[in-house]
Amino acid sequence: xxxxxxxxxxxxxxxxxxxxxxxxxxxxxxxxxxxxxxxxxxxxxxxxxxxxxxxxxxxxxxxxxxxxxxxxxxxxxxxxxxxxxxxxxxxxxxxxxxxxxxxxxxxxxxxxxxxxxxxxxxxxxxxxxxxxxxxxxxxxxxxxxxxxxxxxxxxxxxxxxxxxxxxxxxxxxxxxxxxxxxxxxxxxxxxxxxxxxxxxxxxxxxxxxxxxxxxxxxxxxxxxxxxxxxxxxxxxxxxxxxxxxxxxxxxxxxxxxxxxxxxxxxxxxxxxxxxxxxxxxxxxxxxxxxxxxxxxxxxxxxxxxxxxxxxxxxxxxxxxxxxxxxxxxxxxxxxxxxxxxxxxxxxxxxxxxxxxxxxxxxxxxxxxxxxxxxxxxxxxxxxxxxxxxxxxxxxxxxxxxxxxxxxxxx
Numbered sequence: 001x002x003x004x005x006x007x008x009x010x011x012x013x014x015x016x017x018x019x020x021x022x023x024x025x026x027x028x029x030x031x032x033x034x035x036x037x038x039x040x041x042x043x044x045x046x047x048x049x050x051x052x053x054x055x056x057x058x059x060x061x062x063x064x065x066x067x068x069x070x071x072x073x074x075x076x077x078x079x080x081x082x083x084x085x086x087x088x089x090x091x092x093x094x095x096x097x098x099x100x101x102x103x104x105x106x107x108x109x110x111x112x113x114x115x116x117x118x119x120x121x122x123x124x125x126x127x128x129x130x131x132x133x134x135x136x137x138x139x140x141x142x143x144x145x146x147x148x149x150x151x152x153x154x155x156x157x158x159x160x161x162x163x164x165x166x167x168x169x170x171x172x173x174x175x176x177x178x179x180x181x182x183x184x185x186x187x188x189x190x191x192x193x194x195x196x197x198x199x200x201x202x203x204x205x206x207x208x209x210x211x212x213x214x215x216x217x218x219x220x221x222x223x224x225x226x227x228x229x230x231x232x233x234x235x236x237x238x239x240x241x242x243x244x245x246x247x248x249x250x251x252x253x254x255x256x257x258x259x260x261x262x263x264x265x266x267x268x269x270x271x272x273x274x275x276x277x278x279x280x281x282x283x284x285x286x287x288x289x290x291x292x293x294x295x296x297x298x299x300x301x302x303x304x305x306x307x308x309x310x311x312x313x314x315x316x317x318x319x320x321x322x323x324x325x326x327x328x329x330x331x332x333x334x335x336x337x338x339x340x341x342x343x344x345x346x347x348x349x350x351x352x353x354x355x356x357x358x359x360x361x362x363x364x365x366x367x368x369x370x371x372x373x374x375x376x377x378x379x380x381x382x383x384x385x386x387x388x389x390x391x392x393x394x395x396x397x398x399x400x401x402x403x404x405x406x407x408x409x410x
Contacts, residue, residue, distance in 0.1 A: 142195035222343030252346030269335035288330035
């Protein structure tokens with residue numbers, strides 16, 4: 001190739017390079033000029049472009065290059081998609097606050113009441129003077145009238161610092177007015193439902209937010225050696241987020257070593273179980289474990305547990321093995337309070353609310369569903385965890401750990 005050809009080719013390359021450089025400089029200058037135009041004359045910004053309207057308009061008017069315009073259009077469309085529900089943001093007379101709770105975007109933030117409580121209100125006088133005292137804790141019992149004497153004894157173990165809430169599975173409510181405390185209690189009646197059915201529907205975290213601790217208890221608990229205020233003191237002292245009183249060794253159906261009361265301790269958070277029951281000493285049932293008959297939750301713990309409760313699995317079997325997922329580290333913050341203990345009487349009152357089928361008594365049908373729900377809950381948790389870890393490209397075997405099968409339950 002001749003020298004003249006090299007020179008011509010080199011000259012052509014330089015010209016193209018210079019043209020590209022001029023194009024880049026032009027775009028940069030256009031962006032800068034467009035920015036200052038947008039700042040100086042905001043009224044000229046087209047309403048549909050939310051990101052940097054003046055730049056987009058300027059580049060469009062000057063036909064400054066399709067690729068640059070396309071990029072800005074994509075950014076603008078993305079911003080518009082985020083603000084789809086706020087289509088009138090350009091109208092200052094319209095309220096739309098995207099940080100408000102879902103469904104309340106059209107309300108001014110200062111008027112939003114996102115939490116509630118169980119405090120009764122008067123029908124007269126000033127609202128600010130309704131409540132002379134606000135209980136700090138909540139205790140719920142799921143009850144039938146046949147257990148009224150037992151519940152009367154239990155309620156009297158809770159001071160005025162507790163709101164009393166009764167869930168009635170037998171439909172009887174006014175009958176309880178023979179007890180003076182019942183006239184100040186909250187009564188919710190839906191026949192033949194379990195406490196976890198009630199909890200999912202009536203104990204939303206935003207409803208029980210005023211309470212530091214929430215007790216969700218069965219009706220067949222002996223409380224002769226229990227004092228609620230002393231219990232709260234120990235829970236706070238040992239920083240337990242989820243807890244239960246120790247079970248007297250004479251309790252009926254005592255299955256787990258973890259929940260058995262120890263006479264020489266205030267609180268314990270771990271135990272030794274039968275061989276093969278604990279693959280990890282930090283996992284249930286050797287640690288991070290309480291039973292569902294008499295659990296106590298801190299406000300923060302309950303906010304997580306409420307979401308863990310399945311809407312259709314009403315007996316709650318298996319839930320106690322998954323509570324640890326709401327606390328970190330669970331093996332330090334879930335424990336049993338030995339210094340305040342109870343007796344599980346094992347009265348099968350709710351079990352008798354089932355229906356006889358195929359020659360089987362009502363309680364057998366209830367028991368069968370309990371076991372089915374345990375398996376269903378375990379499968380749901382395991383599947384959900386597998387799907388989550390798969391979605392983020394992480395392999396985890398934690399979802400397979402320490403699910404004690406229901407056939408070990410008495």
